[in-house]
Amino acid sequence: MKNYPLHIxxxxxxxxxxxxxxxxxxxxxxxxxxxxxxxxxxLAEFTKTNKxxxxxxxxxxxxxYPQGDEKRLINAILNREVPSGGLPMDVGAVVSNISxxxxxxxxxxxxxxxxxxxxxxxxRTVKNPQNMRV
Numbered sequence: 001m002k003n004y005p006l007h008i009x010x011x012x013x014x015x016x017x018x019x020x021x022x023x024x025x026x027x028x029x030x031x032x033x034x035x036x037x038x039x040x041x042x043l044a045e046f047t048k049t050n051k052x053x054x055x056x057x058x059x060x061x062x063x064x065y066p067q068g069d070e071k072r073l074i075n076a077i078l079n080r081e082v083p084s085g086g087l088p089m090d091v092g093a094v095v096s097n098i099s100x101x102x103x104x105x106x107x108x109x110x111x112x113x114x115x116x117x118x119x120x121x122x123x124r125t126v127k128n129p130q131n132m133r134v
Contacts, residue, residue, distance in 0.1 A: 002034055002035050002038045004102060004105075005038050005039050005041075005042035005043075006042055006046065007101075007102045007105040007106065008026065008039065008098060008101055008102060008105070009026075009042060009043055009046050009056065010105050010109065011101035011102055011103075011104040011105030011108075012024045012026065012056060012096075012101050013052050013054070013056070014104055014105070014108055015094065015096055015101060015104060016054050016056075019094050021054065021094065022053070022054045022055065023054060023055050023056075023057075024054060024055070024056040024057075025056070025057055025058075025059055025077055025078075026039055026043070026056065026057070026058045026059070027058075027059050027060075027061050027073060027076075027077055028058065028059070028060060028061065029060070029061050029062070029063040029067075030060045030061065030062060030063050031063040036058065036060055039058050040058045043056060043057075043058055059077060061073075061076055061077070062076075070082075070088050070093075070095035071088070073095055074088055074091060074093045074095065078091070078093060080092070080093065099117060099118060116133050116134060117133075117134060118131050118132070118133055118134075119131070119132045119133075119134045120132075
């Protein structure tokens, strides 16, 4: 998100078009203020110069575990509950992670197949925490 915010925005627009969604949300945990600021600023700049059918907003989520699975994200962001055995589409939602949205952008706009991922290496014993393209 910090490195390629426009990829995320444009990739999300493609996901929204594919599922005929009018609203998109980019959710970022509140312990990532740089990512939130970067994405918010990029979205503001993008919407000044680009028109598309729909709206995208960036929201900050409380940092807590577990929150990353799609059912919990839907509940935290949309206040909707996916029924047991149900799918996000049952409550009018689709969840896609940032890596997938970026890969969609790269495939559609750069002609790049998915052959690499961003890997985060971190922890108390890691001397140089970082994101790595592998």
